[in-house]
């Protein structure tokens with residue numbers, strides 16, 4: 001270890017200590033050690049160059065001198081994501097060592113700070129002394145830097161750090177909840193996977209930032225570690241989401257297998273992690289991330305190369321997240337000392353990623369909606385004549401609220417066309433006949449092909465008088481249509497029809513039956529008239 005560092009408390013807002021050779025490795029303790037224990041441990045501690053990747057307990061002492069002529073309050077912040085036990089003592093040059101408040105994550109008395117721990121120290125005027133710090137955790141994921149803040153600078157830093165952290169995991173949790181609600185409404189599995197993907201990431205950071213522990217302190221275990229344990233389950237959801245988003249089962253079976261395999265592996269890892277040491281769990285989680293990140297970015301690039309526009313948001317989000325993770329790793333390895341924590345940058349990037357993921361889900365839902373609308377329309381259109389079919393007719397009848405008029409139309413002599421010229425010509429005849437009907441009746445209501453050579457015209461009617469007038473108008477229109485048909489090559493075809501209104505009957509089925517009956521009567525009358533005509537000639 002190098003010489004004991006020395007800090008002069010002057011006018012500076014913040015004083016940062018380089019982490020190199022600051023800490024000494026010592027024996028972990030079962031409970032918060034006393035000053036005597038710490039000084040004892042310090043004497044036998046092993047020098048280490050850095051705490052990064054370390055586990056267990058570390059101890060340090062820092063000489064501090066207050067150059068002010070007044071008492072000074074300062075905050076000491078340690079950048080340590082995990083911290084089971086943290087305790088510090090101020091040993092003035094003269095006098096007894098003073099116990100500063102414990103600042104571990106299991107202790108509820110320290111100032112609440114996302115991703116870090118802090119404690120306060122009051123330095124008498126012109127005081128010289130030694131600050132002893134003991135820290136203990138299952139894992140030191142980052143170099144544990146020590147920064148000394150003036151009171152205003154600390155509160156400012158605390159506000160910014162906690163705000164950014166809270167906003168990001170709140171946004172993630174909210175987006176996850178939105179995806180969850182979409183699942184309840186649509187039952188699409190992709191939305192459930194999306195809810196898991198975003199929601200579990202949000203929950204993970206809520207726990208990992210320390211905020212969960214700050215809200216629910218007094219737990220028998222340190223909840224901050226749980227953040228890492230949630231991660232593989234979030235990745236399992238992310239795999240399923242990606243697979244379903246790009247319809248991999250149908251379009252890219254090999255990718256689907258890869259995502260299923262990684263999802264299964266992540267779940268197994270996630271369960272195993274609960275039973276292994278946190279250090280192993282920590283490494284395994286990073287292995288999962290190392291497989292997932294290139295896989296999702298590669299998939300995004302591949303899908304974009306196939307012009308799949310769902311990939312655009314997916315790729316942007318994962319690139320932002322991937323870059324932030326790289327920055328996180330590099331910043332810790334190179335011990336970059338920016339003003340903003342790399343964890344917060346990852347959290348911000350992940351929030352952007354989650355928003356992009358939800359956008360890609362929206363794209364997916366939009367495609368579904370378009371397909372649904374298309375099949376909805378197609379299922380209600382008669383493919384031969386392109387007018388509404390019986391299904392559409394049933395819906396129209398069900399939607400009627402006021403008075404209505406139903407016209408039953410049946411072709412005369414259609415079977416003969418089929419018999420004489422074949423079904424293809426019969427089809428053509430039907431198409432032409434519908435054209436003629438539409439030209440004459442379109443403005444009078446909606447026409448449906450109820451089957452074979454039968455059609456129904458549905459008209460909304462205001463009152464009895466209106467329905468009486470309508471009977472005349474429709475009859476005239478159909479007689480004109482009949483005449484028009486005679487001008488085409490289908491002279492043998494004619495229309496028989498019957499009209500009934502809701503004012504004459506009690507129900508729609510009665511109204512339909514009455515119109516059918518009148519149509520049949522009309523057909524019979526025409527047949528009789530033809531018969532009589534043939535007899536007289």
Ligand SMILES: Nc1nc2c(ncn2[C@@H]2O[C@H](COP(=O)(O)OP(=O)(O)OP(=O)(O)O)[C@@H](O)[C@H]2O)c(=O)[nH]1
Nearest residue numbers: 410411412413414415416418423424426427452453
């Ligand atoms: N080409 C063709 N024929 C069809 C189609 N749907 C039903 N048909 C035929 O239409 C004919 C309807 O029979 P009918 O109602 O007895 O025909 P019609 O000659 O008009 O007899 P009336 O109604 O008594 O005047 C049957 O031969 C069906 O096979 C179709 O989509 N295409």
